[in-house]
Amino acid sequence: MNNYIFVDIEKLNKLSLMNIDINKRAADNIRILSMSMVEKSKSGHPGGAMGGADFIHILFSEFLNFDPKDPDWINRDRFFLDPGHMSPMLYSILALTGRFTVDELKNFRQWDSPTPGHPELDVQRGIENTSGPLGQGHTMAVGAAIAERFLAARFGELFSHKIFAYISDGGIQEEISQGAGRLAGFLGLANLVMFYDSNDIQLSTETSSVTSEDTGMKYSSWGWNVIHIDGNDQEQIRKSLTAAVSQKEKPTIIIGKTIMGKGLLDNEGKSFERKTSTHGMPVSEAGGSVEKSLINLGADPADCFSIFPEVKEYYGKVLENKAKTASVWKTEQKSWAASNPELDNKLHEYYSGEFPKIDFSAIVQKEGSATRNASATVLGILAKNVGNMIVASADLSNSDKTDGFLKNTHAFKKDDFSGAFLQTGVSELTMAAVMNGMALHGGIIPACGTFFVFSDYMKPAVRLACLMGLPVKYIWSHDAFRVGEDGPTHQPVEQEAQLRLMEHLKNHHGVNSMIVLRPADSAETNVAWKIAMENKTTPTALILSRQNIKDLPSDRNNRIADALQTDKGAYIVQDCSGTPDIILIACGSEVATLVEGAILLRKDNLKIRIVSAPSEGLFRNQPASYRDSILPEGVPVFGLTAGLSVTLQGLLGPKGAIWGLNSFGYSAPYKVLDEKLGFTADNVYKKVREYLAVLK
Numbered sequence: 001m002n003n004y005i006f007v008d009i010e011k012l013n014k015l016s017l018m019n020i021d022i023n024k025r026a027a028d029n030i031r032i033l034s035m036s037m038v039e040k041s042k043s044g045h046p047g048g049a050m051g052g053a054d055f056i057h058i059l060f061s062e063f064l065n066f067d068p069k070d071p072d073w074i075n076r077d078r079f080f081l082d083p084g085h086m087s088p089m090l091y092s093i094l095a096l097t098g099r100f101t102v103d104e105l106k107n108f109r110q111w112d113s114p115t116p117g118h119p120e121l122d123v124q125r126g127i128e129n130t131s132g133p134l135g136q137g138h139t140m141a142v143g144a145a146i147a148e149r150f151l152a153a154r155f156g157e158l159f160s161h162k163i164f165a166y167i168s169d170g171g172i173q174e175e176i177s178q179g180a181g182r183l184a185g186f187l188g189l190a191n192l193v194m195f196y197d198s199n200d201i202q203l204s205t206e207t208s209s210v211t212s213e214d215t216g217m218k219y220s221s222w223g224w225n226v227i228h229i230d231g232n233d234q235e236q237i238r239k240s241l242t243a244a245v246s247q248k249e250k251p252t253i254i255i256g257k258t259i260m261g262k263g264l265l266d267n268e269g270k271s272f273e274r275k276t277s278t279h280g281m282p283v284s285e286a287g288g289s290v291e292k293s294l295i296n297l298g299a300d301p302a303d304c305f306s307i308f309p310e311v312k313e314y315y316g317k318v319l320e321n322k323a324k325t326a327s328v329w330k331t332e333q334k335s336w337a338a339s340n341p342e343l344d345n346k347l348h349e350y351y352s353g354e355f356p357k358i359d360f361s362a363i364v365q366k367e368g369s370a371t372r373n374a375s376a377t378v379l380g381i382l383a384k385n386v387g388n389m390i391v392a393s394a395d396l397s398n399s400d401k402t403d404g405f406l407k408n409t410h411a412f413k414k415d416d417f418s419g420a421f422l423q424t425g426v427s428e429l430t431m432a433a434v435m436n437g438m439a440l441h442g443g444i445i446p447a448c449g450t451f452f453v454f455s456d457y458m459k460p461a462v463r464l465a466c467l468m469g470l471p472v473k474y475i476w477s478h479d480a481f482r483v484g485e486d487g488p489t490h491q492p493v494e495q496e497a498q499l500r501l502m503e504h505l506k507n508h509h510g511v512n513s514m515i516v517l518r519p520a521d522s523a524e525t526n527v528a529w530k531i532a533m534e535n536k537t538t539p540t541a542l543i544l545s546r547q548n549i550k551d552l553p554s555d556r557n558n559r560i561a562d563a564l565q566t567d568k569g570a571y572i573v574q575d576c577s578g579t580p581d582i583i584l585i586a587c588g589s590e591v592a593t594l595v596e597g598a599i600l601l602r603k604d605n606l607k608i609r610i611v612s613a614p615s616e617g618l619f620r621n622q623p624a625s626y627r628d629s630i631l632p633e634g635v636p637v638f639g640l641t642a643g644l645s646v647t648l649q650g651l652l653g654p655k656g657a658i659w660g661l662n663s664f665g666y667s668a669p670y671k672v673l674d675e676k677l678g679f680t681a682d683n684v685y686k687k688v689r690e691y692l693a694v695l696k
């Protein structure tokens with residue numbers, strides 16, 4: 001399954017100075033640079049980075065396939081760091097491989113430097129994932145490993161490569177590792193190799209203060225190949241990696257016992273290793289001696305940022321070799337492309353993020369559908385037309401209606417990635433991080449579903465998708481208290497407001513870090529999916545109803561043409577002649593309730609405009625002239641939301657009146673809840689009349 005070409009290390013060693021153990025020297029160089037970076041910036045995490053240096057050197061120099069001249073080469077092996085606080089280790093190895101300069105290392109953690117405190121996605125520099133929130137990095141690796149198998153199943157084993165992950169005590173303890181470990185073992189992801197930097201020390205204590213688990217047994221029960229080594233013994237590292245990359249059945253975890261702060265000395269010249277204090281502060285501040293440690297590691301204290309000439313020379317050869325390996329593959333790929341032109345086109349399309357043309361406005365929906373069902377109809381079409389879409393569900397496919405996709409394909413199984421559906425089991429956070437990993441790998445359009453109320457369980461990974469700009473699609477059904485009998489545990493109230501905050505939050509490109517769409521009916525659902533599919537730069541959320549919704553009316557008798565304005569964030573559904581007496585605004589199924597309420601209000605000769613606002617974020621991006629044309633100054637506005645009133649506050653401003661749900665919901669049939677909680681046409685009529693009376 002693998003076309004691995006190992007670096008001829010013996011030959012390389014001969015090229016280096018004969019009397020220097022170049023591998024020890026290189027690892028020490030990483031330790032020295034890591035320590036110096038933290039020392040210079042007066043903040044950071046030296047200890048863990050110093051312990052992991054041996055592994056990272058052997059991995060990058062002897063195993064990790066990449067093309068030094070083509071950082072986003074599609075068939076490169078991916079390296080996913082989990083403990084982002086070990087960034088000095090990553091920046092140091094990437095300095096040895098030519099992706100960072102020494103000056104950039106010196107600017108560690110400074111404004112506008114490419115070496116922030118925790119690594120931020122930058123494939124051109126060899127950073128495959130943003131890391132920092134422990135546990136997510138290695139779970140993204142699981143997603144990338146699934147993506148790799150998915151693509152190899154379609155394009156052949158020429159496209160196989162490895163996914164390496166690096167995890168620490170913190171990541172092992174995070175709950176998400178349960179989901180990642182179970183899933184990788186269950187799916188037999190033999191292309192996944194994870195190093196566990198087991199230094200027995202974490203931020204505030206030794207690990208023995210919080211855990212007594214047998215981690216190896218835990219992973220072996222999940223179906224992993226478990227290897228125990230001394231994580232600072234380079235020969236053991238080499239052997240374990242050699243075994244891991246030839247695995248055919250199982251993912252591998254190499255549990256390496258490492259030494260926190262390896263090589264550190266105190267002022268008296270005694271060992272300053274294995275100190276919790278070196279987890280997160282400069283060695284000098286922790287009480288160690290920087291000078292003695294530098295000398296101990298073979299550095300010149302006056303020149304602690306130098307890359308040793310022999311290490312530089314060695315890595316020069318390593319890189320030459322990597323380039324050769326990559327070019328051998330590229331030659332093979334060229335002849336593959338020549339004999340498989342159609343597949344080759346498809347491959348390019350997959351990696352471009354483009355998808356085949358689909359006329360979303362022509363998708364026929366049943367009248368009065370729940371938007372989750374309308375979404376299922378669209379998903380059925382996507383399944384038939386978009387060959388690189390992977391949809392997942394956390395054990396709710398028949399409720400969140402991702403089964404619209406599943407019915408046209410089948411779920412992944414060990415050794416069978418011919419389908420396109422991932423049953424993640426009940427593990428929403430894992431699912432969200434796995435989807436991020438697929439997006440990071442490239443070649444895949446990932447989407448995942450669950451109940452909206454459980455978006456809470458996914459939020460940390462959604463946030464990272466927003467920060468990294470990953471086009472993951474979230475399918476969140478059961479959007480409001482109309483879940484009904486399941487009661488307040490299952491009824492979202494504050495979730496929409498929470499998610500809409502991500503529309504306000506800009507990413508580093510200055511755009512909304514997420515698009516959040518809550519469509520009002522099936523026509524808007526078609527268009528919402530269009531927007532989601534066309535959005536290649538940020539995540540998109542679709543918040544969908546459980547219950548059926550009456551299709552919205554159209555003044556021009558062309559509902560889908562109206563709904564196409566969803567991309568403006570808010571638009572007029574029904575209007576009146578002249579200035580309205582009141583504008584009614586909502587999103588989701590509340591728009592249909594406003595339509596019913598407006599019928600009653602018009603009987604009193606009131607002039608009514610109804611606005612559907614599926615995305616406040618998109619609406620805010622419109623020019624002021626458009627916004628004013630929808631919500632003109634001086635016209636009273638009434639909002640209806642099944643979420644907290646604050647959900648609509650941003651659109652209405654301080655003067656508008658909002659009828660929202662400002663408490664937890666209750667267990668009862670949803671029509672009863674509509675009555676009791678005031679989400680009826682009658683109550684819209686009553687509240688608007690009250691509001692207009694106050695204004696007079």
Ligand SMILES: Cc1ncc(C[n+]2csc(CCOP(=O)(O)OP(=O)(O)O)c2C)c(N)n1
Pocket residue numbers: 045047048049083085132133134135168169170171199201202203260279
């Ligand atoms: C989700 C999450 N919780 C807490 C933290 C804060 N934090 C950073 S590192 C760490 C523990 C570090 O232990 P380990 O992973 O063993 O790293 P080492 O001390 O060995 O460098 C904690 C709690 C975090 N980064 N992410």
Ligand SMILES: [Mg+2]
Pocket residue numbers: 048168169170197198199200201202
């Ligand atoms: Mg640790």
